[in-house]
Amino acid sequence: MECAINGSPYQFTLSPATPLSELLRSHGLLSVKQGCCVGECGACTVLVDGVAVDSCLYLAAWIDGKQIRTLEGEAVGGKLSRVQEAFTQSGAVQCGFCTPGLVMATTALLAKPHVKPFTVQEIRRGLAGNLCRCTGYQMIVETVQACEEEQ
CATH class of the missing domain: 3.10.20.30 (Beta-grasp domain)
Known part of the structure; x- marks a missing residue:
């Protein structure tokens, strides 16, 4: 294979x-x-x-x-992707255990064709399979919104 x-x-x-x-x-x-x-x-x-x-x-x-x-x-040439950078800058990373999965789910969500911007409900639905015990999700949602504004 x-x-x-x-x-x-x-x-x-x-x-x-x-x-x-x-x-x-x-x-x-x-x-x-x-x-x-x-x-x-x-x-x-x-x-x-x-x-x-x-x-x-x-x-x-x-x-x-x-x-x-x-x-x-995701990091190319030692440079973080925009999603990785946004997670580190926003404080959406706390204990960090869920962060890799959330970064990958966010990357996939932002790559989907959609009418911009995503609503909060669409972001929450798009990341629904990723659990985080530390952040309460609001910072994560705001991070996705910030990534979308950069596009």
């Missing part, structure tokens, strides 16, 4: 039951957090062909021919 992870080609031989989160973490991509392992928290969110998925539920066997992006692939 072949795929690209953060722009680099990979070949794997693996068990059909291996979750994508386990495969990615075993290759040093530690931004993919193993929180609940049942698709409830979003801490393991990655992009598969641009779509945000819970990698704990997504089987690694399904990645053949796909493009996978993790948080590690």
Whole structure:
């Protein structure tokens, strides 16, 4: 099986039951957090062909021919992506456990064609699968709005 992870080609031989989160973490991509392992928290969110998925539920066997992006692939040339920068500047990062998943979910949300700007309800719905125990979500919503204003 072949795929690209953060722009680099990979070949794997693996068990059909291996979750994508386990495969990615075993290759040093530690931004993919193993929180609940049942698709409830979003801490393991990655992009598969641009779509945000819970990698704990997504089987690694399904990645053949796909493009996978993790948080590690967002910073290019040592420069944070605009979403990463916005999260750090806004204070939306507190303990940080949920942040990689939220950054990836936000990246996918902002890439969707839509009438701008997103409403607060649309942002909350777009990030609904990502849980955060620290921020109360308002700073996260404001961060998404700030990213959208920069576009």
